[in-house]
Amino acid sequence: MTDPLRQGDIMRAVVTRRYGGPEVVEYADAPDPAPRSRELLIRVEAADLSTADAAFRAGTPFAARLFAGLRRPRMAILGADFAGTVVSVGDAVTRFAVGDAVWGATGAAMGAHAELVRIHEEGAVALRPPTLTATDAASLVDATAMSFLRDTARLRAGERILIHGASGAVGTAAVQLAVEMGAEVTAVCSGPRIALVRELGAVHAYDYRAVDVTTLPERYDVVFDVVGTVGYRRARGILTPTGRYLITVPTIGALAFHALTLGSRGRRSRIAFTGLRRPAVVRADLEATSALVSAGRIRAVVDGIYPYANGRAAHEHVARGKAGHVILTP
Structure with a gap:
């Protein structure tokens, strides 16, 4: 079935063909993806522009190139988390129909920063909660915070957690989820965003430019280093004897300390690759997430919305820092 709002076999997309700063971002034509027998074709209404997308665009840190391509980007169209409407289905699709409002993630395939995206019906895609706008839905797809706190840290009620980088996309979700899980939250972010993290439920909040949190007298059961700037060596001093240090940035040091403390019952370092989770887990x-949103326990935090034609400005926004999510819309 053909989308009545489209003409021809060309779509528009946010494209990066070489590594560099936001100046390498283009708004360009790309071929329409054609769904196979068990695939959906989705007209994207909103897509998240994540810090990972920015790293894949820049090619830094170097570890990003192990995924994105050593010399040049393997994937010209970035973006994983999206919300949209099904406009076409393969002849063997049974779980979805044309017109369904959906949300999901393309994972390692990327490609969500385009007018159309293709995904298998058993992939990481689900019907979207009717109470969520496409913009809010796209900002809530990523469950990095949920996976780290629930599965990696196994955060428990009554524990104390310090979240470093608390005002970003993962950080704002982590603050809300940690509060929901019954933990006492200390948030670290820039001074102008302290009011935001307190509004989300942080009991304590510090400006990272004014306070070195590794010198605080408090001890934490979990230190969640969202931006990867604390490091296990420094964070170890503020962990409880059985504390867990979590880092999202796959540096050589992070991988090494994960391996070195793997069997430890004491202070240990953990990294998880949440973007590689199986589709069933993402669903x-x-x-x-839908249940938490419906119950009013968490909410979307969006700092900026940009049309695809202004994709370069969206990347500039991410480069200078964001409070929550930056969203791209066709």
Whole structure:
């Protein structure tokens, strides 16, 4: 079935063909993806522009190139988390129909920063909660915070957690989820965003430019280093004897300390590659997020919305820092 709002076999997309700063971002034509027998074709209404997308565009840190391509980007169209409407289905699709409002993630395939995206019906895609706008839905797809706190840290009620980088996309979700899980939250972010993290439920909040949190007298059961600037060596001093240090940035040091403390029952370092989770796990996370949103326990935090034609400005926004999510819309 053909989308009545489209003409021809060309779509528009946010494209990066070489590594560099936001100046390498283009708004360009790209071929329409054609769904196979068990695939959906989705007209994207909103897509998240994540810090990971920015790293894949820049090619830094170097570890990003192990995924994105050593010399040049393997994937010209970035973006994983999206919300949209099904406009075409393969002849063997049974779980979805044309017109369904959906949300999901393309994972390692990327490609969501385009007018159309293709995904298998058993992939990381689900019906979108009717109460969510496409913009809010796209900002809530990513369950990095949920996976780290629930599965990696196994955060428990009554524990104390310090979240470093608390005002970003993952950080704002982590603050809300940690509060929901019954933990006492200390948030670290820039001074102008302290009011935001307190509004989200942080009991304590510090400006990272004014306070070195590793010198604080408090001890934490979990230190969640969202931006990867604390490091296990420094964070170890503020962990409880059985504390867990979590880092999202796959540096050589992070991988090394993960391996070195793997069997430890004491202070340990953990990294998880949440973007590589199986589609069934992502769908379960979408259901869990939907329930929390419906109950009013978490909300979307969006700092900026940009049309694809202004994709370069959106990347500039991410480069200078964001409070929550930056969203791209066709």
